[in-house]
Amino acid sequence: MAEWNAFYQNEEADEEQEEGEESAVNYKVTGRDSLVFLVDASKEMFIKGEDGEPSNFDITMQCVRSVYTSKIISSHRDLVALVFYGTEKSKNPRNSFKHVYVYHDLDEPGAKRVQDVEALRGERGARLAADTMGSGEVSLGDALWCCSNLYSDIKLRLSHKRLMIFTCMDQPHGGDSTKDRQARTKAGDLKETGVVIDLMHLMKPGGFDVSLFFCDIVSPPEDESELGLQVEPCGKLDDLQKRVQAKQQKKRAMARVNLCLGEGMNVAVGVYANAVTARKPSAIRLYRETNEPVHSKTRTFHTQTGSLLLPSETRKAQVYGNRQIVMEKDEVDTIKKFYDPEIFLIGFKPMEKLKLHHHIRPSVLLYPEEQQVTGSSCVFAALLKKCTEKKVFAVCRYTPRRNYPPRFVALVPQREEVDESNVQVTPPGFNAIFLPFADDIRKLDTPQFPTASDVQVDKMKEIITKMRFKYRSDAFENPVIQQHYRNLEALALDMLAPESIEDFIMPKVEQIDRRLGPLVDEFKELVYPASYNPDSKPAAKRKTADAGGGDEKKPKVEIPEAELRAHIKNGTLGKLTVPVLKEACKQFGIRTTGTKKQELMDALIAQMAK
């Protein structure tokens, strides 16, 4: 199943960000995230690998670029900066630090910045770097100090501060203990203000020894079980290079309501979406001349007087049975009001009563809100436990907001699941599945067919077994959205063509064919007769093809008057087709303006009655 698994491997979303979010206990994070890339620009970074492998500097720029472009899509409000140290020239706010070159200030990333970084890549990038910055003395302490100034110059509220050091030197100061000490102190200061320092150590001949110096610089791992630092040249780099083109979602409750078990027994729960259809970001309207954004204003006015109408000067209406029924706006609202927002327990049903296909909306997850009603979590945990044990689900009436008609939901217990490394796979809680009303279910005529024989079924089983794979819900990217982002990127960065996307939801026909081999033909032999071709057009359409199109029909169209009269007399005129009726009209010299059947028929009847 290797190929199928290959489907998914590079899909792990930007761990950096996710971890950052999860670790925040109070998940109602406000403010923006910030990230500073502190990149070593000393000569060693520009040395190329033996067989034409890109230099460390090149790899770093690749990373930075990919983070920039990912950030732009996933959370463009986050702030990013790029700072080089160990440069010849200096450029920083008050030019108080030597050998520190602030290439990009902490700011929202944009097209220009991506292009800047792009320019630093490859052979030409190295030359450009040498020209603009050069390589010189290294003082990590100064660099860190400069970074701390970057942070403190920001007037916005920052929720998460991260600093990444990219270097291939395990002893940046070559053993200069004063500088080492200075760097340690500055790193300490930074950490104190809540900055997380990460080391992205790159390849170095002879290996990178973290313990020599950097172990004192970086922030201790958040997870205590993770022992020490990674010894391998950083695997995190791969993570950084991953393209993440999905808008990052903040964890937010859709609603906070009471789960009412009965009179006076209210448990507070938060309602969270499991999945929401992601759409292309909405377009912004721009003025053609200047490309500046315009905003829209909608107003309501009276057609006769031209005066603007206040909301109170209009009413709402609907037309039914040829009558316009008028209501006040607040009446329209009260009609929608049934209950106050709540989830009201009706009762329980055994799990097998839940019809799989009777869902009408994406399910939501309920999780207790201890902050609103203390004791909620305990009741919730007990209910969850018991419902799981007894294999039942709860039927509830759910009113998400005021003036919102109720829906019924099935609360299906979901136990917490963790993987080997104790990472939560599924959170604990009740999945609320929306149930349809009578109106939502359509009656279908179900055709009946003979069921397949065991031999046929067994053959299909073989096919299915050959095509098994492990489904993961995050395996498929939406090609429509991905293509849109790539297009946008290409336009913004003046690229010749957008980067191509991989369409994950395209069947891998060749692989499937190879895998199934002769099974397909064997199955077809079992179920289809030799003459049958499932790819041909349905039978009805073939008939018209056999008849040779409409041309032949024309001569037949004429109809004797007597027959026509008989039809009219018996009221069976409707059985004739429109072309026949048209022809008949011509025959009797009736001019018809309409082409509708009823009109033709009316005209004919009128003529005949004369």
Added chain:
Amino acid sequence: MARAAKSALVLCMDVGFSMSNSPPGEEPPFDQAKKVIQKFVQRQVFSESKDEMALVLFGTDATKNPLDQDGQYQHITVRRQLMAPDFELLEEIENHVRPESQQTDCIFSLVAVGLFIQRIKMLVKKYDRLNIVLLTDLSTQVSSDNLDVIIGNLGKLGITLQFLNFFIHMCDPENSNNMGNSYYRPGVGKGLSREQKQGLEMVRDIMLSLDEDEGLDQVYTFSEAIEQLFMFKHIERRPMAWPCQLTIGSSLSIRIVGYKAVTDEKLKKMWITVDAQTSKRDDVKRETVYCLDDDNETEVQKDDTIQGFRYGSDIVPFSKVDQEQMKYKHDGKCFAVLGFTKHDSVWCSLWFQTIKMFAPKDDEHAGVALSALIQALDKLNMVAIVRYAYDRRCNPQVGAAFPCIKQTYECLVYVQLPFMEDLRQFSFPSLENKKFTPSESQLAAVDSLIDSMMLVEEDENGQKEDMYKVHEIPNPAFQRLFQCLHHRAVNPGTPLPTMEQWLKDALERPSAISERCQAPLEEMKRKFPLKAVEKKKELKTGAQIFGKGSAEPDAKKSKVDEEEEEFNLAKISEGNVTSVGSVDPARDFRSLINQKSLPFGEVCQQLTHRIEQLLSNRSTHYYMKCITCIQTFREQSVKLGNADLYNSYLQSLKKSIPNSGLQVFWDLLVQGMISLFIGEEKKEVETEPAVDDAGDVDDLVSVCLNSSALKYLMFVS
């Protein structure tokens, strides 16, 4: 052309003499019949059905019908020709249908109606179904002379008959709660008059000969009919077929047809906006204009705008044409299997609708092939993951096809699965926390609560009875809307009615359950202490936030008083202030000066130190604090008549501003404060204004914090 087909329905109501007779204390059959008709027409009006309806009354004093010739077919009135039902019809029923005093043989009327329909049919209107609904108490003498002919004729016309009869004594009480299933059972009819029995026989004859199987199911009593007609008809939409091919790899394909089976149904009609005075829609017009973000809000034409998308901090112009050209394109309609996976690995989904896939009706081979797939999936407990595209214009989806095997049919059920972008994978703290782990007795309480609230129970026969079938409840939003619309249409000018009782009941816990769960619920309440946390954030009204505008001067005044007061309190409560802290340095400073335990100079030094410290944070919140400090510093200096320290501090602060990047702070201070330096208004304090560049000083003469600056600060922090 199935869509064009309509059905026609003729309501025949007996308004004759016997209909208004009833035993005392009971509703006369006439009233009941009228109610049935009203409810029925209402339903038709709101379901917007194209079905046409006619109303024929018999037993009327007058005669008005197309067959009225030579004294035949007397006392039959056609109140309304076949046409779509509307409110006029409802009003007509309300106002013009009243009991009259003639008697007509109902079977005879049937003949009349039959002929009537025949005539209409001749007028070339085409219906795919013809119905006659006869509302009568059958208490008139019926002649059975021409029965055969009548039956023959009705049958020929393909008319189905429904009898709504009024048999008071036949309503058997056990059945009265059971919606829908109660119908007249022959033989129960005790207490019928001879005529009624005879009439019934006749009806039975007709019904049986017209429709052998369920002829008698079509005979209802009035009260049953009313019960059935209580609710407004629910929406029925004709499912559209979606023919396609299920493909596995390149060479295996099975022809299928998809139908939407379950979907969140919405009403077709929207509210329209009308003018309040004239109630005319055309009087109101909405328009959208686009304006530039300049001070004049210059309007620009819609044609002069293009669309763009945000790319980080930039906006990239991206015209619709370009977008169309560059967008993801695919080959259109498809239902291709990507692979198969375990049933239970698919749990999270975007179920907006479910589509059922069958083989085409006329294609048995496809049926067998599909059946093989369905059976195999079912046996292996697997599902197919498929790529689904409705057509070329629609975006492709990824979804799962589940096997669904019913007694009468088999099909694949397709549901959409989320894309990676759609997922919100949040994690939550574990509930296996010691703090929240329920005790054994608590679990037992929950256990008994669940037991008492089971909605599905086995009856004596081992049959599982579901007490609460959600999928049989009509959408309450529609029901309520129709109720209100109907009320407003019929009784304009009166307030809206309350919710109908049956609807209320349908949405509540079944009474049997609520009784049973009383005790376990009480137990739960005892076992689980719940306490609502006081809500800090109440709904804030605009007045609370902004309403202070007028009262501001007062507020300010009282604030000054308060400060005095607070100050006194502070003296008492915080007698042990020893240094200027960082929490409220201004107050500390003031109390230290009041205590006079430390020399003025030292206190000032502490304060300025604090200010420096706060400023180094470079956050507007701290700026605010610093401004307060400086204000207090100034105020106390003036009070003590010692301005040297203050002025020199400010001087040095000012000098340091350009280097420390604190221009914002300085601007705020300058804008918001007091004349910075002490001098001009305090003549008794003999100090020179220590500033040379008087330019600054001049625009600093405002007394209190400029309110706009204050607001700015509040919003920022």
